[in-house]
Amino acid sequence: MTHLDDAFLADWAVHSRFGAVPGTNGVDRQAASAADGEQRAWFAKLLEQRGFTVERDAAGNQFGLLELVPGAPYVLTGSHMDSQPTAGRFDGAYGVMASAHACFRVAEELRASGDATYNLAVVNWFNEEGSRFKPSMMGSSVFTGKLELEAALATTDPRGITVADALDALRERGEGDVFGGETGREVASYAEIHVQQGRSMEEDGVTIGLVDATWAAHKFEFRVTGAQAHSGSTLMEDRRDALLGAARLVVAARELVDEFEPGQLHTACGELNVYPNSPVVVASEVELLIDLRSPSAEVIRDAHASLQRTIERVEREDRVRIEVTAEHSWDRNPYPEAGVELAREVAEELSLPSDRVMTVAGHDSTNMKDTVPTVMLFVPSVAGISHNLDEFTEESDLVAGVNHLTGVVRRLAEGALTA
Amino acid sequence: MTHLDDAFLADWAVHSRFGAVPGTNGVDRQAASAADGEQRAWFAKLLEQRGFTVERDAAGNQFGLLELVPGAPYVLTGSHMDSQPTAGRFDGAYGVMASAHACFRVAEELRASGDATYNLAVVNWFNEEGSRFKPSMMGSSVFTGKLELEAALATTDPRGITVADALDALRERGEGDVFGGETGREVASYAEIHVQQGRSMEEDGVTIGLVDATWAAHKFEFRVTGAQAHSGSTLMEDRRDALLGAARLVVAARELVDEFEPGQLHTACGELNVYPNSPVVVASEVELLIDLRSPSAEVIRDAHASLQRTIERVEREDRVRIEVTAEHSWDRNPYPEAGVELAREVAEELSLPSDRVMTVAGHDSTNMKDTVPTVMLFVPSVAGISHNLDEFTEESDLVAGVNHLTGVVRRLAEGALTA
Numbered sequence: 140m141t142h143l144d145d146a147f148l149a150d151w152a153v154h155s156r157f158g159a160v161p162g163t164n165g166v167d168r169q170a171a172s173a174a175d176g177e178q179r180a181w182f183a184k185l186l187e188q189r190g191f192t193v194e195r196d197a198a199g200n201q202f203g204l205l206e207l208v209p210g211a212p213y214v215l216t217g218s219h220m221d222s223q224p225t226a227g228r229f230d231g232a233y234g235v236m237a238s239a240h241a242c243f244r245v246a247e248e249l250r251a252s253g254d255a256t257y258n259l260a261v262v263n264w265f266n267e268e269g270s271r272f273k274p275s276m277m278g279s280s281v282f283t284g285k286l287e288l289e290a291a292l293a294t295t296d297p298r299g300i301t302v303a304d305a306l307d308a309l310r311e312r313g314e315g316d317v318f319g320g321e322t323g324r325e326v327a328s329y330a331e332i333h334v335q336q337g338r339s340m341e342e343d344g345v346t347i348g349l350v351d352a353t354w355a356a357h358k359f360e361f362r363v364t365g366a367q368a369h370s371g372s373t374l375m376e377d378r379r380d381a382l383l384g385a386a387r388l389v390v391a392a393r394e395l396v397d398e399f400e401p402g403q404l405h406t407a408c409g410e411l412n413v414y415p416n417s418p419v420v421v422a423s424e425v426e427l428l429i430d431l432r433s434p435s436a437e438v439i440r441d442a443h444a445s446l447q448r449t450i451e452r453v454e455r456e457d458r459v460r461i462e463v464t465a466e467h468s469w470d471r472n473p474y475p476e477a478g479v480e481l482a483r484e485v486a487e488e489l490s491l492p493s494d495r496v497m498t499v500a501g502h503d504s505t506n507m508k509d510t511v512p513t514v515m516l517f518v519p520s521v522a523g524i525s526h527n528l529d530e531f532t533e534e535s536d537l538v539a540g541v542n543h544l545t546g547v548v549r550r551l552a553e554g555a556l557t558a
Numbered sequence: 559m560t561h562l563d564d565a566f567l568a569d570w571a572v573h574s575r576f577g578a579v580p581g582t583n584g585v586d587r588q589a590a591s592a593a594d595g596e597q598r599a600w601f602a603k604l605l606e607q608r609g610f611t612v613e614r615d616a617a618g619n620q621f622g623l624l625e626l627v628p629g630a631p632y633v634l635t636g637s638h639m640d641s642q643p644t645a646g647r648f649d650g651a652y653g654v655m656a657s658a659h660a661c662f663r664v665a666e667e668l669r670a671s672g673d674a675t676y677n678l679a680v681v682n683w684f685n686e687e688g689s690r691f692k693p694s695m696m697g698s699s700v701f702t703g704k705l706e707l708e709a710a711l712a713t714t715d716p717r718g719i720t721v722a723d724a725l726d727a728l729r730e731r732g733e734g735d736v737f738g739g740e741t742g743r744e745v746a747s748y749a750e751i752h753v754q755q756g757r758s759m760e761e762d763g764v765t766i767g768l769v770d771a772t773w774a775a776h777k778f779e780f781r782v783t784g785a786q787a788h789s790g791s792t793l794m795e796d797r798r799d800a801l802l803g804a805a806r807l808v809v810a811a812r813e814l815v816d817e818f819e820p821g822q823l824h825t826a827c828g829e830l831n832v833y834p835n836s837p838v839v840v841a842s843e844v845e846l847l848i849d850l851r852s853p854s855a856e857v858i859r860d861a862h863a864s865l866q867r868t869i870e871r872v873e874r875e876d877r878v879r880i881e882v883t884a885e886h887s888w889d890r891n892p893y894p895e896a897g898v899e900l901a902r903e904v905a906e907e908l909s910l911p912s913d914r915v916m917t918v919a920g921h922d923s924t925n926m927k928d929t930v931p932t933v934m935l936f937v938p939s940v941a942g943i944s945h946n947l948d949e950f951t952e953e954s955d956l957v958a959g960v961n962h963l964t965g966v967v968r969r970l971a972e973g974a975l976t977a
Contacts, residue, residue, distance in 0.1 A: 382828070410836060417945075418694070
């Protein structure tokens with residue numbers, strides 16, 4: 140360990156305390172929660188101590204800006220500090236802290252050499268997780284023009300609080316843009332590092348994952364409509380039970396997986412809401428989300444067709460109506476090959492074992508790669524445990540990731556991918 | 559229609575307006591809601607105008623007392639005015655209003671004749687529905703000593719509001735007892751009328767249902783425990799999905815029905831809560847309620863055994879834990895035969911078609927019958943629609959029910975079942 144590694148680990152230890160769940164190794168730091176606000180305030184101070192200027196844009200994205208060359212474009216790097224409820228401390232947060240330290244190191248080098256051509260910026264994207272406010276990747280979606288600012292700000296959490304009000308309560312909503320528009324600032328390139336949230340790198344002995352594509356996915360929001368009835372006295376044949384229909388979909392989604400080769404399809408239902416949700420009333424309405432994910436777009440299409448046949452059978456047999464109220468899909472989505480190659484070269488230089496890897500989960504870089512040259516990196520997750528208090532990454536891997544990202548940011552600041 | 563019937567229908571029309579759901583025929587008047595409070599205040603005035611004294615006990619039960627013979631025991635009759643969310647306007651509310659008018663009529667007769675031997679009382683039991691505060695039949699359970707007052711008052715709704723606070727906000731919590739204890743007042747007998755919440759009476763042309771027993775039931779609260787995981791990237795074989803386990807139980811409960819003769823088993827799951835209920839997290843915990851109901855205790859036992867085999871299979875195959883966190887069961891539970899016979903005689907006198915009928919749903923009379931001579935009556939429900947905005951009972955049946963209940967209260971006041 141160098142003194143730079145020690146400095147990273149010291150800040151990382153403090154960083155992990157915000158929203159810590161007592162008696163566990165994890166955190167509960169949902170977007171624009173009090174813990175998110177406290178961590179943002181601490182992080183702003185850390186950046187300012189290192190000479191960065193901190194600004195928030197109107198979507199609540201938090202930026203640390205270091206202008207070395209007035210008017211030059213910025214190399215941007217970051218991730219997100221918000222978490223799922225009762226989640227691990229690495230997801231997103233590691234990427235933000237690694238980005239900050241990578242920038243600190245490269246900034247010091249550039250200040251010493253005096254030959255900077257780009258500026259540096261760190262970003263903490265607002266609401267990547269999408270647990271409190273949907274959709275996920277909200278901040279980077281607004282930043283890249285994929286989501287309207289007004290729609291994002293008007294989004295409400297389950298208690299009816301809007302994004303705008305939640306950000307205002309923390310004084311974390313800026314007034315306009317930080318990049319683009321009238322600011323004159325430009326992003327030249329983007330880099331992000333994240334824990335893998337899978338176990339293949341650990342099993343294969345890979346320290347640096349060179350992310351080359353995102354899995355294809357099809358996400359559905361379903362509304363199942365039945366009719367309220369007394370759950371005791373109503374004859375079974377008179378019932379139109381929305382919760383029964385929804386339960387059949389949840390089971391069907393799991394069984395879909397077995398129609399394909401192992402590892403070719405992941406399905407899930409993580410959210411399901413019942414109305415009126417009373418012990419003695421047959422439910423009249425259930426809303427649920429079902430995701431299909433695969434490295435193959437063809438598997439997604441076949442799985443969708445099979446799910447559709449199940450839906451029609453459930454509608455007929457259980458006399459409920461099943462509508463898709465929203466859906467969102469994407470094909471297998473590659474990261475730019477030049478970024479993968481750049482990351483491979485840096486790993487080789489540092490003698491870190493690396494390999495190409497796909498991401499199943501979405502990341503803010505999924506948005507950014509469509510607008511600027513982008514590098515996406517993974518470090519291993521022990522046993523692939525993710526969105527869980529017990530998520531863990533070894534300290535040596537955390538340190539290796541910061542060193543690698545520093546190499547990437549250095550090259551980007553030298554004009555790699557953009558010059 | 560007599561002028562007495564007209565008076566009942568006029569009050570009934572006003573009564574149905576409290577908590578009315580705009581654009582529907584139904585109501586939303588959960589226990590200790592603002593609408594419940596407004597209706598209670600109106601009802602208190604109505605009773606007082608007819609010479610009754612209104613008192614609430616410490617559990618929020620609302621009583622109208624008419625002392626005709628100082629120190630004599632009371633004939634009590636009533637039901638409940640609270641509703642499920644978005645429910646019909648007849649369930650419970652009809653019974654309270656029918657009871658009030660039955661007492662008004664018998665009181666007038668007894669005042670005229672001057673030969674009263676019992677006093678009369680009307681009751682609006684607190685929280686029969688159990689949708690906002692569990693368990694159901696809360697007020698009558700405290701009244702009959704089956705539930706501790708302190709436990710009832712400390713019960714919270716999903717927002718954390720206690721029964722005590724909710725009642726206090728409406729000024730509907732009394733300070734002590736209205737009957738028993740130091741009051742010196744005694745209940746001699748009890749009568750209740752309710753809509754059937756089934757369709758057998760309508761189909762069989764029966765106007766007055768002579769309720770002779772409650773179905774046997776076994777109610778379970780289950781907790782399914784899995785492990786939080788990323789719903790995209792976690793390998794399917796690594797998941798321990800609590801919502802999948804719960805969905806399998808919901809489906810299994812429905813399929814249980816087909817193992818028995820038609821009509822011999824009703825099963826339901828009306829309430830299911832998911833944690834963390836986030837679109838991208840495999841659920842770690844789901845709580846759900848499953849009910850088994852049957853006219854036969856043996857069917858309940860066999861169904862329970864079958865459900866237990868399913869639970870063991872789901873635990874093994876889906877690697878989740880399924881615990882029973884609460885359960886509550888009762889055998890087929892008869893109403894006193896003397897009360898059934900009394901009700902039959904009154905129907906005969908009035909030339910109203912009557913027949914014995916079982917109740918699948920629980921009622922406050924289920925509690926009362928264990929402490930005093932009790933009569934339980936039904937009027938028909940069109941198509942058996944219940945716990946639904948479209949619940950309906952024909953006006954002629956409402957009127958017939960009031961006339962019949964009046965006959966029952968008259969006989970009880972003459973000492974039937976108690977003298």
